[in-house]
Amino acid sequence: MMTMHGACGRCGVELRPEKNAVTVAEMSTRGALALWMADLWACPVCKTEILQGFGHHPFVYASDTEGQAEIVRVLKLLKESRGWLIPVWVSPGEREQTPPECYIKELRGEERSGT
16 A cells, blocks of 8 residues: 655655655755755665655754854764765755855765664
8 A cells, every 4th residue: 555655756666764864954055054854765676765754944054153053063973973964955056056165975875874
């Protein structure tokens, strides 16, 4: 029986949870704007991934100096603990316009831990 978690449009099979509570960085050309928690789901056949189950609000928002410092602190902790971090750009064109020093490395494949 199909649940309401979604299905892969390519393969037509139900998505499966890959990892709960991943950190998602809302990115712009200015760097990370906010950090959210979400769940990562994947197609067991083609490995297409989607993020869903976002919280109602970001857990850190870079609206002021304190917020920006907290984002830097959380990103440092994630890097040290090899936590899961997925950058998502505010608009599709901004990824190409974002200076490389603002990128947050997306953890994929062999680099993922915590499963």
